Amino acid sequence: MRETYLASGLTLNDLSTRVRFAKSKLSELLRGVGLYPRWEIVYLLATELGMPNWPLYRLWCQAAYEAHKSSEWVDNCTEGTPILTATHTAPPLDHRAFRELVETDYLFFAQAFLDDDQRDAAVDDTFNILWLSWDDALASQDTRRYAWNVLRATVMARTPHRDGWPELGSAAFDTAALRSLADPSDSLNQIAESLELFTAMSRLPSRQLDVMVLRRLCGLQPETVSALLGVPLAAVRSDERHATRFLESLLCPPPTEGTAP
Template structure:
């Protein structure tokens, strides 16, 4: 794969001021699947300069209902109001619909409910059936490496779903990604959040155990006893790795499990090459201290 070097050029984003009461935060009980589409629609609304009263007048829904939707409170919203808000805010419908459906099923909504919500409301519009050209180019550039990273934490089906969700979220928030300090870092944060929301956790840490069965060291062994010993060592290593700080974990997964060179890791994370090498050194020292601690010092007999 070609190493990504320069992110797309960000557009100018005018600052906006909004009269009236400030929109409250997203409710803490909102699921990650629900937040996947709610965060971008909130950010687009906040950047639009419109007020809740403006949206209420344009989409003909009560201001209180729109406020509830944008805070994730009340009943899970029907597609009709989400579609109308997205259209008014100029957001693409297809990635929003995909993410809305997924969150609806996680909210225990039936297929009949989803179908009833969409039978009278279009899902696609002629101007929003494909992502922007630079978004598509970016996906082609990084998707393989994103897949390898997700594979370290998820099974195949979960991995593919996480990658699709990542690029749908990026499609919805592409203007914000371009306006960020570094598009690559912005996109990596979206990928990481999406993968970690799906990854199994133990004691609050993401599990890397399944990756033990795909290591080169294990594949080279034929003796069953040697393979069992290698699995045990790998599981111990991956348990220790999961305790690393966020960026050190990402660097180690990309370097040691995915086999990516430091230059590619730097480009994917949007951080300097020196920072990648420093993170790898610190992570290696930590893992060595956990897996190979120094022998205890014997007391000195007077």
Template sequence: MSSKPPAPGPGPVPPRPGRKLGPIVESVGSAHRAWLEPVRDTYLTSGLTLSELSVRVRLSKSKISELLRGTGLYPRWEIILSLSAELNMPQWPLYRLWRHAAFEAHKTREWIDRCSERTTTATASHTVPPLDHRAFRELAEGDYSLYAQVFLDDDQRDSAVSDTFDILWLRWNDALASSDTRRFAWEVLRATVMSRTPHIDGRPEFGAAAFDTVALRVLTDDTARVHQMAESLELFKAMSRLPDNQLDVMVLRRLCGFALDSASALLGVPLATVGSDERHAVHFLESVICPPPETERTPA
């Protein structure tokens, strides 16, 4: 059994000999990227070279380079399992993310099961995340679902939230080492949700949320509901133009009903920042939806 890679030191990782690893290719899908980025980041901070990793996993350097860039054929699970063992990564969340991405890559269920049938038992033997990760999930999962529901349908919402916590499990040490674990986690959630949200001209499309706003739920008159629906759709279209931080604040505050301090805690940003983002967002929305009338010019 080969030894685990040395833990990175307090300083920056020294440059590796040989050619630098290229970036992940643009064609990699969101589900594939969800597990590839943590694997790639772990490799880059491990201190191992491609040559050393090649000997340990018995795969050529070129194939490992392709895998870490997302080029070539979608990799079989046994290869990812070997890499995860050498990089000392938790295998169960990695397997779930790999399996999800395999479907995105149009692999059949038979191919997926055949790739993993000999290794699933070993993979599933370590299914318990760290205690503090479990505690964090218990606190945040319900609130994360409320946010994701604004952008995604029920199945996509549940998948996005589940994948978020799997990614966090893979990157939990990074989350704990960050300036604020809550902020780190929120950025993972947001990236996961937005990768599955339809976009128009680079803006998230979430008009479906109009069917489940608080305003609509309390209205019983059909005419009033239609009027409110039109107003909601106009509001959501304008909200999609907000900067990311302001959009998140408005979704949490106005669509999910979070108090100011609760939104601050969930986002991992100061209370004053949330208040400022909300004020700027409201000012922008009012200027777009209800612009002030033009000043009449006095004839010369």
């Protein structure tokens, strides 16, 4: 909403006059500070700025619950205030087609970092944010890359971090290797190895991490990863090679000089 306001050329005075809210309240909302805003002011601003209000409403509701607002508070905020307009109840056709094309793979990626509820919420938020900024996505150098950056930012905002690095530990208990083991002792060994691997993976640069998650945890082919990320196939293969070497250097370091083989 702040980006749309800045691009509109309107001033706070203009908005204050049109929506009949104090400039201080509008400034707080657009800067993301102060108390969580009621739907009424968000709706009025969205209408004035020409933003589709249905995805904004869904994001507003989700964030309200995450801010520990009750269902009663949400209902009271929306009572008597329009939520939808006839022209904004469905995303553009090309947005819907794009979602159908990539949603399953987006869910696979998010699953590596989040539990089921958080995963679904993150992916849903991603497509709502994309709906709000769909014109920008289409005008970008690559819509797929634009969308992936939105997904990644949304997933990482919900992902637990340790020492500044995203945690991949929970994914260790859902690998194909673990499910195929019959001996419990083998399972324990595999868990330890997986946790060590995922800890090391979390230290990778962002795109190398994305490639390794999609290739090694999600089992996607390089061509599919290239299409999802919106980067050349050669870049995917290069990122995978560099990531593999980095992980090998951490997990299987060469013997130090003077050490018996």
